[in-house]
């Protein structure tokens with residue numbers, strides 16, 4: 001992969017505008033005809049993501065030809081940093097209070113310092129996987145991989161996506177619930193979560209997380225039936241996930257007990273979400289990740305993030321954590337016993 005080329009590479013930036021109008025906002029794309037109907041405010045966000053993802057899928061490019069589009073435009077999308085580095089990612093950015101949305105190729109360093117940006121995982125753009133890449137593992141024997149490895153990647157991708165897709169008012173409980181819904185939905189986006197399962201998540205008697213996701217236009221509750229809470233996902237981007245249902249269900253299960261970072265049962269949802277965000281970045285018995293990236297996954301800002309990490313240390317979920325100011329990273333180590 002090349003970050004800095006002498007010539008400008010293929011342009012890989014797609015933008016849409018949500019133009020407010022009576023009856024709901026209208027999605028305006030410079031490449032497409034205007035849609036016939038206005039969007040409802042709630043569904044606007046997922047419609048934007050689905051639309052931009054569709055352009056990225058259509059304009060798929062082999063990964064070795066993808067360059068940091070931010071760099072090619074003089075890095076004006078973010079405050080100064082030490083230069084481009086890391087892999088080229090698809091990054092979604094919202095601007096002007098959610099009116100303008102941009103999906104673009106950017107390097108890891110630029111993505112990390114761009115405000116209101118989140119990485120869109122490859123799993124949400126199945127057709128964009130370049131034919132040169134080895135196919136994702138659907139046929140490889142399960143025994144050949146580190147147990148939990150695939151689940152961890154799947155959860156990391158979905159958590160990253162949800163950090164971008166859900167509005168910032170969504171609480172940690174709502175985010176944990178959204179993760180389960182996204183990973184457990186069938187191909188039509190239908191979800192059935194048994195009450196026993198919700199009790200296990202300590203959500204059985206709480207309507208608030210469901211309401212938050214409803215107000216976000218992310219799902220629509222279709223009722224309670226046969227001991228299950230039923231809902232319909234409205235986020236079109238989640239429905240195009242590449243991995244099959246069985247793989248996603250395994251990932252959903254892992255997310256409830258992200259071994260080896262399992263928290264005590266009575267842990268607060270904010271600390272649970274932090275444990276999960278740390279778990280997806282843990283290799284063997286230690287891990288590291290950019291401060292801003294981790295804060296985004298935990299739906300918080302860097303100062304409260306430190307309190308959450310302290311909580312994980314107090315409960316001996318982590319042996320210790322520290323901030324590497326030079327690298328702008330948080331690093332941690334797990335306790336010796338599992």
Ligand SMILES: [Zn+2]
Pocket residue numbers: 029030031032051055
């Ligand atoms: Zn378009």
Ligand SMILES: [Zn+2]
Pocket residue numbers: 070071074075076077078110
């Ligand atoms: Zn840049």
Ligand SMILES: [Zn+2]
Pocket residue numbers: 068070071083084085106107108109110111
């Ligand atoms: Zn860059």
